[in-house]
Amino acid sequence: MTSSPVNSHNEWDPLEEVIVGRLEGATIPSNHDVVTCNIPPWAARFQRLAAGFRYPRMMVERAQEELDGFIELLRSLGVTVRRPEVVDHRRRFGTPDWSTRGFCNTCPRDSMLVVGDEIIETPMAWPCRYFETHSYRPLLKEYFRAGARWTAAPRPQLTDELFVPGFRTPQPDEPMRYILTEFEPVFDAADFVRAGRDLFVTRSNVTNGLGIEWLRRHLGPEFRIHEIESSCRTPMHIDTTFLVLAPGKALINPEYVNPDRLPAVLDSWDILVAPEPEPIGDQLLKLTSLCGKWLSLNVLMVDEKRVVAERHHTSMLRALEKWGFEPIPCDLLHYAPFGGSFHCATLDVRRRGELASYFD
Numbered sequence: 436m437t438s439s440p441v442n443s444h445n446e447w448d449p450l451e452e453v454i455v456g457r458l459e460g461a462t463i464p465s466n467h468d469v470v471t472c473n474i475p476p477w478a479a480r481f482q483r484l485a486a487g488f489r490y491p492r493m494m495v496e497r498a499q500e501e502l503d504g505f506i507e508l509l510r511s512l513g514v515t516v517r518r519p520e521v522v523d524h525r526r527r528f529g530t531p532d533w534s535t536r537g538f539c540n541t542c543p544r545d546s547m548l549v550v551g552d553e554i555i556e557t558p559m560a561w562p563c564r565y566f567e568t569h570s571y572r573p574l575l576k577e578y579f580r581a582g583a584r585w586t587a588a589p590r591p592q593l594t595d596e597l598f599v600p601g602f603r604t605p606q607p608d609e610p611m612r613y614i615l616t617e618f619e620p621v622f623d624a625a626d627f628v629r630a631g632r633d634l635f636v637t638r639s640n641v642t643n644g645l646g647i648e649w650l651r652r653h654l655g656p657e658f659r660i661h662e663i664e665s666s667c668r669t670p671m672h673i674d675t676t677f678l679v680l681a682p683g684k685a686l687i688n689p690e691y692v693n694p695d696r697l698p699a700v701l702d703s704w705d706i707l708v709a710p711e712p713e714p715i716g717d718q719l720l721k722l723t724s725l726c727g728k729w730l731s732l733n734v735l736m737v738d739e740k741r742v743v744a745e746r747h748h749t750s751m752l753r754a755l756e757k758w759g760f761e762p763i764p765c766d767l768l769h770y771a772p773f774g775g776s777f778h779c780a781t782l783d784v785r786r787r788g789e790l791a792s793y794f795d
Contacts, residue, residue, distance in 0.1 A: 438582060439552035439578075439581070439582040439583045439584070440452070440577075440578050440581045440582065440583060440784070440785060441549060441551075441552050441553070441554055441578050441583035441584075441784055441785060442551065442552055442785050442786065442787075442788075443549045443550075443551070443629075443783045443784060443785060443786045444550075444551055444629060444631050444786070444788055444789065444790045444791070445629050445630050445631050445679070445786070445788065445793075446628055446629060446630070446678065446679050446680065446736050446783075447679070447680060447681045447682070447736040447738065447739045447786075448738070448739075448786035448787055448788030449737070449738040449786060449787040449788070450512075450514050450735075450736070450737050450738065450783055450785075450786055451513075451514065451515060451785040451786060451787055452514065452515040452516075452517065452783075452784045452785040453509060453514055453515070453516060453517070453781050453782065453783050453784060454516075454517045454518070454519065454543045454571065454574065454781065454782040454784055455502070455505070455506055455509070455516050455517070455518060455543075455780060455781055456502075456518075456519065456539075456540055456541040456542055456543050456780050456781075457518060457519055457521060457522075457539075457540050457541065457570075458495050458498055458499050458502060458539065458541060458773060459521045459522075460489075460521060460522050460523050460524045460525070460537075460539065460540075461489070461490045461495060461524060461538075461539035461541065461773055462487065462488065462489055462490070462524035462525050462536055462537055462538060462539060462563075463481075463482055463485045463486055463487065463488055463489075463490060463538075464482060464486065464538045464561065464563045465486050465487050465535040465536050465537075465538075465562065465563045466482070466483055466486040466487075467535070467561065467562055467563070468598060468602060468614060469560050469561055469562075469598060469614055469615075469640065469641070470482065470561055470563070471483065472602060472604060472614050472640055472669060473640050473641065473669055473671040474669075474725045474726075475724065475725075475726075475727060477721070477722050478722065478723055478724060478725055478772075481722060481723055486536075487525065487536040488525075489525065490539075490772070490773070494719075494723065494769070494772055497769040498767075498769040498770050498772070498773060501766045501767045501768065501769055501770060502767065502770065502780070504765065504766060505743070505765050505766075505767055505777065505780070508743065508763065508765055509743075512737055512741075512763075514737070515785075517574055517784070519540045519543065519570040519571045519574065520570045520571075520572075520573060521570075522537070522540060522569070522570045524536065524537030524538055524539055524540075525537070528565070528566060530565075530592070530593070532592060532593070532594050533562060533593065533594070535562045535563050535565070536563060537563050537564070537566070537567070538561065538563040538564050538567070539773055539774070540567055540570045540571070541770065541773040541774050541775070541779075541780060542625070542773075542774045542775050542779040542780060543571065543780075543781065543782035544624060544625045544674070544775070544778060544779050544780070544781060544782055545557070545559065545564070545567075545623045545624055545625045545672070545774070545779070546559060546564065546567045546568045546571075546623075546624065547568060547571065547624055547782055548624035548627060548650075549782065549783065549784060550629065550634075550654060550658075551790055552582070552583055552584055553583070553584035553585070553586060554575060554578065554583060554584070554585050554586070554784075555586045555587070555588060555624070555650075555653070556568045556575075556585075556586070556587040556588060557588055557622055557623055557624045558588045558589060558590060558591045558619075558620060558621045558622065558646065558649075559591075559621065559622075559623055559641065560591070560593065560597070560615060560621040560623070560640075560641040560642075561641065562593050565590075565593070568587075578784070586653070588620065588622075588649060588650075588653075589619070589620060589649070591619050591620070591621050592618075592619060593621075594618075596616065596618040597615060597616055597618040597619060597621065598614055598615065598616065599612075599613075599614050599615070599616060602614040604668050604669055605668055606668070607668065611666075611668075613638065613639070613640050613643070613670075614640045615640060615641070615642075615643040616643070617643055617644055617645050619645065620643070620645040620646040620648070620649040621641065621642065621643055621645075621646045622641070622642040622643070622646030622647065622649070622650065623639075623641045623642055623671070623672060625672040625673065625674055625775075625778075625779060626638075626639050626641065626642040626671075626672055626673050627650070627660075627673065628673055628674065628677065628678055628679050629679075630679045630793050630794075631790055631791045631792055631793050632657065632658050632659060632790065632791070632792045632793075633658070633659050633660075633661060633700060633792070633793065633794055634650075634654075634658060634659070634660045634661070635660075635661050635662075635663050635673065635677060635679065635698070636660055636661070636662055636663065636673065637662070637663050637665045637670055637672075637673040637676055637677070638662060638665075638670070639665075639670035639671045639672065640669065640670060640671050641671050641672075647660060647662070659700075661698040661700060662698070663676065663677045663692065663697065663698070664692070664693070664696050664697075665677075665691045665692060666690075666691050666692070666693070667690075667691045667727075669727075670691075672775075672779070674732065674733050674775075674778045674779065675688060675726065675727060675729040675730055675732050675733055676688045676691045676692060676729075676732070677692055678732060678734070678778070680707070680734075680736060680742065680760070681736070681739045681740075681760075682739070682793050683703070683704050683705055683793070684704065684705050684707060684758065685697075685701060685704050685705070685706055685707065686707045686709055686732060687706055687707070687708060687709065688709055688729050688732055689708050689709065690729065691729075694706050694708070700794045700795075701794075703794070703795065705758075707754070707758055709729070709731065709732050709751065709754070710731075710750035710751060710753075710754050711750065712728050712729060712730070712731040712748055712750070712751070713731075713747055713748050713749060713750060714728075715728070715747075715768070717768075720768065720769060720771065720772070723771075723772040724771035724772055725771065725772055725773070725774050726771045726774070726775060726776075730745070730771055730775070730776050731744075731745060731748035731750075731751045732751075733745075733775055733776035733777055733778045733779055734751075734755075734776075734777055734778060735777040735778050735781055737763070740759075740760055740761045741760070741761045741762075741763055742755055742760050742761070742762055742763065743762075743763045743765050743777050744762045744763070744764065744765070744777070745764075745765070745766070745767060745768060745776060745777070746764035746765060746766050746768075747766075747768050752764060765777070767780065
């Protein structure tokens with residue numbers, strides 16, 4: 436039997452092959468409540484006005500220069516870098532129920548989840564991302580032909596029944612609520628992080644209870660899925676809230692996560708508290724970023740020690756060093772208007788390691 440070219444069980448085994456997203460063709464996401472409720476209010480105003488248009492060239496060029504440097508860094512570390520196809524995201528598409536333009540394929544971490552030798556295409560809740568994995572299909576077919584498993588979760592309808600009408604973001608003193616109903620399973624892969632036989636997830640405005648349950652049943656009793664409770668009022672993606680960095684070490688966002696309310700399986704682990712991020716001085720970047728200030732947590736482990744982190748966030752670099760890691764500073768600050776940073780921008784296809792349990 437052919438050994439699979441896909442093999443990734445956690446966030447820290449030595450990285451051998453990774454998919455890195457693209458900026459070409461990036462289009463400002465189309466107007467929909469599930470989009471605007473998930474991004475900072477100042478960016479939401481910009482998004483409503485410019486939805487469906489190309490990102491300004493200046494923004495793309497600044498991000499592209501940093502992305503090229505990140506790719507060069509990965510290759511210098513001996514990592515094979517693969518890329519999706521270039522796509523015109525302004526093209527309109529739809530289903531019998533709705534139509535939209537696209538977004539971009541900058542963040543492969545959102546649309547695909549790798550568990551061992553399997554790649555799972557996820558049922559994302561943003562209509563503008565409905566066909567996003569098509570730009571990765573040549574790679575998926577190549578991996579499948581070489582022995583990988585390839586699964587697609589049920590494609591969602593994304594009709595009005597999935598979304599709470601007139602949804603309003605809860606205030607800090609109000610009970611948590613989400614824009615998603617339980618009409619059908621939806622989830623983004625970026626709401627999960629992996630630690631061998633255990634996965635951690637945050638329920639969010641793009642991942643509902645049925646989505647978590649679908650993955651739990653799909654993976655079966657060999658795996659356990661634990662929910663991380665987040666106090667973020669606009670939750671979307673776990674990798675600015677909670678990350679597993681190495682066996683026995685997890686990183687939390689102190690604004691969103693109460694260390695006393697973590698799943699019991701983490702009781703024996705060191706819980707590392709992220710420092711306050713450095714402020715962003717670039718006004719345009721502040722106004723157009725689709726991400727919150729805690730993007731400093733969005734790091735990529737090269738192995739158990741080496742970690743790629745944002746050069747601007749010096750407090751995080753110092754903290755990682757204090758915790759026994761070897762931080763590798765890199766620039767990707769201007770990727771934020773396109774959806775993320777190092778963890779978001781990548782999908783680790785192959786890490787040198789085996790499936791294991793890291794908890795009692």
